[in-house]
Amino acid sequence: MNKGRFEAFSDSVFAFAITLLILGIALPAFKNPPPSERELAHALLRLWPNLLAYLLSFSVIGIMWQNHHALFRLVDTVDRMTVFLNLSLLGVTVFIPFATSVLGAYPTMRSSTFLYGLTLTSSGSIYNLLLWHVKRTGAFHANVSEAAIRQTTIAYRVGAMTYAVATLASLVAPVLSFALYLLVAGYYLFPRGADADLATK
Amino acid sequence: MNKGRFEAFSDSVFAFAITLLILGIALPAFKNPPPSERELAHALLRLWPNLLAYLLSFSVIGIMWQNHHALFRLVDTVDRMTVFLNLSLLGVTVFIPFATSVLGAYPTMRSSTFLYGLTLTSSGSIYNLLLWHVKRTGAFHANVSEAAIRQTTIAYRVGAMTYAVATLASLVAPVLSFALYLLVAGYYLFPRGADADLATK
Amino acid sequence: MNKGRFEAFSDSVFAFAITLLILGIALPAFKNPPPSERELAHALLRLWPNLLAYLLSFSVIGIMWQNHHALFRLVDTVDRMTVFLNLSLLGVTVFIPFATSVLGAYPTMRSSTFLYGLTLTSSGSIYNLLLWHVKRTGAFHANVSEAAIRQTTIAYRVGAMTYAVATLASLVAPVLSFALYLLVAGYYLFPRGADADLATK
Amino acid sequence: MNKGRFEAFSDSVFAFAITLLILGIALPAFKNPPPSERELAHALLRLWPNLLAYLLSFSVIGIMWQNHHALFRLVDTVDRMTVFLNLSLLGVTVFIPFATSVLGAYPTMRSSTFLYGLTLTSSGSIYNLLLWHVKRTGAFHANVSEAAIRQTTIAYRVGAMTYAVATLASLVAPVLSFALYLLVAGYYLFPRGADADLATK
Numbered sequence: 001m002n003k004g005r006f007e008a009f010s011d012s013v014f015a016f017a018i019t020l021l022i023l024g025i026a027l028p029a030f031k032n033p034p035p036s037e038r039e040l041a042h043a044l045l046r047l048w049p050n051l052l053a054y055l056l057s058f059s060v061i062g063i064m065w066q067n068h069h070a071l072f073r074l075v076d077t078v079d080r081m082t083v084f085l086n087l088s089l090l091g092v093t094v095f096i097p098f099a100t101s102v103l104g105a106y107p108t109m110r111s112s113t114f115l116y117g118l119t120l121t122s123s124g125s126i127y128n129l130l131l132w133h134v135k136r137t138g139a140f141h142a143n144v145s146e147a148a149i150r151q152t153t154i155a156y157r158v159g160a161m162t163y164a165v166a167t168l169a170s171l172v173a174p175v176l177s178f179a180l181y182l183l184v185a186g187y188y189l190f191p192r193g194a195d196a197d198l199a200t201k
Numbered sequence: 202m203n204k205g206r207f208e209a210f211s212d213s214v215f216a217f218a219i220t221l222l223i224l225g226i227a228l229p230a231f232k233n234p235p236p237s238e239r240e241l242a243h244a245l246l247r248l249w250p251n252l253l254a255y256l257l258s259f260s261v262i263g264i265m266w267q268n269h270h271a272l273f274r275l276v277d278t279v280d281r282m283t284v285f286l287n288l289s290l291l292g293v294t295v296f297i298p299f300a301t302s303v304l305g306a307y308p309t310m311r312s313s314t315f316l317y318g319l320t321l322t323s324s325g326s327i328y329n330l331l332l333w334h335v336k337r338t339g340a341f342h343a344n345v346s347e348a349a350i351r352q353t354t355i356a357y358r359v360g361a362m363t364y365a366v367a368t369l370a371s372l373v374a375p376v377l378s379f380a381l382y383l384l385v386a387g388y389y390l391f392p393r394g395a396d397a398d399l400a401t402k
Numbered sequence: 403m404n405k406g407r408f409e410a411f412s413d414s415v416f417a418f419a420i421t422l423l424i425l426g427i428a429l430p431a432f433k434n435p436p437p438s439e440r441e442l443a444h445a446l447l448r449l450w451p452n453l454l455a456y457l458l459s460f461s462v463i464g465i466m467w468q469n470h471h472a473l474f475r476l477v478d479t480v481d482r483m484t485v486f487l488n489l490s491l492l493g494v495t496v497f498i499p500f501a502t503s504v505l506g507a508y509p510t511m512r513s514s515t516f517l518y519g520l521t522l523t524s525s526g527s528i529y530n531l532l533l534w535h536v537k538r539t540g541a542f543h544a545n546v547s548e549a550a551i552r553q554t555t556i557a558y559r560v561g562a563m564t565y566a567v568a569t570l571a572s573l574v575a576p577v578l579s580f581a582l583y584l585l586v587a588g589y590y591l592f593p594r595g596a597d598a599d600l601a602t603k
Numbered sequence: 604m605n606k607g608r609f610e611a612f613s614d615s616v617f618a619f620a621i622t623l624l625i626l627g628i629a630l631p632a633f634k635n636p637p638p639s640e641r642e643l644a645h646a647l648l649r650l651w652p653n654l655l656a657y658l659l660s661f662s663v664i665g666i667m668w669q670n671h672h673a674l675f676r677l678v679d680t681v682d683r684m685t686v687f688l689n690l691s692l693l694g695v696t697v698f699i700p701f702a703t704s705v706l707g708a709y710p711t712m713r714s715s716t717f718l719y720g721l722t723l724t725s726s727g728s729i730y731n732l733l734l735w736h737v738k739r740t741g742a743f744h745a746n747v748s749e750a751a752i753r754q755t756t757i758a759y760r761v762g763a764m765t766y767a768v769a770t771l772a773s774l775v776a777p778v779l780s781f782a783l784y785l786l787v788a789g790y791y792l793f794p795r796g797a798d799a800d801l802a803t804k
Binding site for chain 2: 020079080101105
Binding site: 203206209210213214217218221224280281282284285288291292295296298299302303306307310311312313316 | 409410413414416417418420421422423424425427428429437439442443446456457460461464467468471475591592593
């Protein structure tokens with residue numbers, strides 16, 4: 001499998017899934033069609049949970065795309081198992097717009113926050129599987145250090161576990177778990193000092 | 202026709218079609234708008250046929266994309282007939298999200314499983330036509346062995362015929378044919394030992 | 403403007419617009435929700451005008467993409483006016499899925515066939531403007547022959563005029579104009595003998 | 604972060620967002636299903652505000668894409684903060700189809716024109732932040748002149764401020780602000796003489 005075409009296909013799916021998120025924000029129909037200024041303003045303001053869910057998922061897919069990029073920059077060969085795991089990852093990514101629309105519609109309910117968390121936990125788990133497979137088959141570039149691999153392994157495990165904990169939290173406190181998803185995404189998304197030297201041409 | 206732009210266009214269409222599949226999963230409107238926890242959970246669980254259809258079609262398009270990649274890696278020149286057959290193939294691929302949404306909505310009915318099977322059989326047939334045209338015009342790379350071409354020919358024929366049989370089965374036993382589609386997709390999708398050496402940089 | 407990024411952007415829009423066409427085919431809601439086998443089959447069969455409109459527009463956008471490719475392969479530099487005309491062309495292309503859904507819903511009415519024809523005529527006209535601008539600014543590759551440019555000019559004029567005639571026909575005979583759109587698209591789409599030598603690596 | 608994959612991802616999102624705009628134009632359902640020729644024609648003509656909003660947003664995203672291209676052609680390195688600001692910019696871009704559909708549906712109301720203006724002002728502001736960050740970290744190519752940077756800085760500030768003024772105008776005169784958005788987009792979109800020498804291979 002040609003690595004370039006593999007990455008381009010993945011990038012297209014990430015970019016498309018991140019764009020489809022906007023379909024989760026839609027103005028509900030008005031009972032008496034031409035709404036008053038007040039009714040329209042209220043209808044727009046009532047969309048804030050959808051907007052929050054949009055921002056959350058935009059961040060999540062943005063982070064997943066960056067992770068994908070960071071991982072495959074270090075990888076030399078793409079075998080069929082990698083393609084299979086990657087397709088699974090994309091399948092979960094494409095599912096995010098649906099989970100997001102449910103979360104935006106019912107932001108304080110157990111089923112919606114649980115479904116959303118399950119989606120994130122699945123994507124985190126598949127990243128761990130991908131890393132495990134790449135390590136096991138020695139597909140890393142020769143000049144990738146053991147330390148870098150160990151660090152990535154820990155980061156991936158922590159990520160998946162945090163999502164799993166937030167998912168379980170949704171069964172008792174849905175709003176808390178929504179807040180946790182936002183916190184985790186915010187933490188990963190916002191650039192921190194230590195990462196500055198990752199900048200390359 | 203520049204082969205790079207031809208492949209990039211095809212990849213984009215595969216990536217969009219695979220992402221549009223998610224629009225086939227949608228929460229139905231509730232009769233008494235704010236649903237109870239129980240009602241929301243049930244509504245989500247009742248979407249399992251849509252989810253199954255989503256997973257099936259994601260696998261199917263994923264496999265088609267891999268096939269496309271595997272075939273055109275061996276091909277040197279892209280003439281107008283190849284572009285025409287390829288557009289036909291993409292036309293069938295883009296149709297899959299519609300066939301999937303019908304299958305997800307009515308998973309046990311004859312028309313929906315037949316329509317879905319017809320779509321798969323068409324794509325399989327066009328792959329056979331594409332291969333036949335490429336062979337006939339000598340568009341393969343010089344270093345592609347006769348044995349490899351023969352093996353691909355057999356695999357393509359078996360694929361299209363299996364789909365055709367599953368499609369006919371839908372007329373008497375729709376659920377069986379749905380199960381067959383899943384089995385065939387699972388068989389082609391999951392990486393097997395013998396393919397491991399296909400891995401290239 | 404970098405020609406590569408310009409072409410990649412255009413290709414993405416073509417590929418995305420061609421995929422969005424499928425949203426014009428949707429199963430109407432049933433009055434008594436679980437339809438009988440007969441009702442589902444009839445509902446699917448009644449979608450044939452939508453399917454025909456889909457096939458037509460898939461061909462039309464496929465042809466436009468090939469034209470785009472053929473034209474810009476001969477072009478060296480992309481100035482701001484070219485970018486502007488190209489954006490106009492993409493704006494018309496993205497409008498096609500809407501015109502298609504109207505045509506599919508009302509295939510025998512004057513407004514829908516006229517709107518569709520207007521869209522095609524606009525795209526044909528912009529291609530003529532693009533060609534005129536490229537010729538005027540001498541942006542063609544040095545090795546593009548006068549004869550090739552003259553031939554393309556004639557082909558573009560004939561194309562736009564044919565569309566214009568079919569559009570006008572829609573005002574008196576909508577079904578005839580729909581048939582004309584199909585004929586013209588079929589004529590351009592299907593590979594003919596004389597084009598075989600256009601095949602390049 | 605590899606600049607090529609960063610640009611390709613951004614281009615894909617711009618291309619998808621610009622294509623999704625078409626979903627903001629939809630034929631409303633007819634009360635007595637098969638409409639008369641007159642009813643269909645009227646229904647189509649009544650979509651002119653949606654069409655105008657479509658043309659506006661198509662121009663806006665087209666301009667944003669050109670700006671993105673013009674800025675990053677001058678930039679050497681892409682650090683994590685640039686990726687973060689760029690994701691924010693893409694998040695605003697993807698929001699445009701929603702703001703456009705609201706504007707198209709209610710073109711003369713304060714909330715809709717304000718929301719639309721807020722979206723444009725946000726995108727203009729993020730472009731200013733991006734430029735500020737790129738300047739501050741010295742990420743420009745060595746051969747980019749001070750004069751060019753100063754000129755871009757002024758253009759970006761004027762752009763964001765014009766959008767801010769038009770947004771505020773929406774609170775008192777929605778139709779005027781809609782007209783202003785159109786004027787500004789038209790001004791930036793249409794190629795002018797002075798830019799002709801920007802043309803490069």
